[in-house]
Amino acid sequence: EIVLTQSPGTLSLSPGERATLSCRASQSVSSSYLAWYQQKSGQAPRLLIYAASSRATGIPDRFSGSGSGTDFTLTISRLEPEDSAVYFCQQSGSSLLWTFGQGTKVEIK
């Protein structure tokens, strides 16, 4: 089973700053099968990025994804107050079994 480890656990930044979130896999993951989600308090997760770098419909272009192999990154270029949330990475194996990272909490000062 592939384990996804996200860092940092919490990120506290000011509006307008850049946020860099990391997702590291215990073994190589196909870029096609790596996604990122945003979850705000009391809400269901929302798909942000799929196939490592493709933005989902309606996602602002300040959100971008990159990476390959075992190291993937979600970047929020200019933080807005509404970006306060927990962000999860997720991978899908060939058998459709999903695994999630433990999440990174982004706080806006």
Place this chain on the structure above:
Amino acid sequence: EVQLVESGGALVQPGGSLRLSCSASGFTFSNYGIHWVRQAPGKGLEYVSTISSNGGSTYYADSVMGRFTISRDNSKNIVYLQMTSLRAEDTAVYYCVRGYNYGRYWGQGTLVTVSS
């Protein structure tokens, strides 16, 4: 508009059973696999189970294997999650999710609490 609506969550005693439902609308249901993902209070997301579009293939997380059964009725646009031998650690919000390698559409979730 794609909609997924979960129901059936409740307070149940350890060792008990419960059946969750996920009602779908706004798309051709029989063309898509459906997943269940859960989230314990204050915790992260945990994959639970998957059923293929025609119900012919099912997958389970090790933590629920042998206790949970996923099924679907394509004539009613519903996916079920039958949960037996429930434990305290099954307490969570359960989401149904449409997607293949990632979850593009999520329901609002239904809360299952396992406690005496």
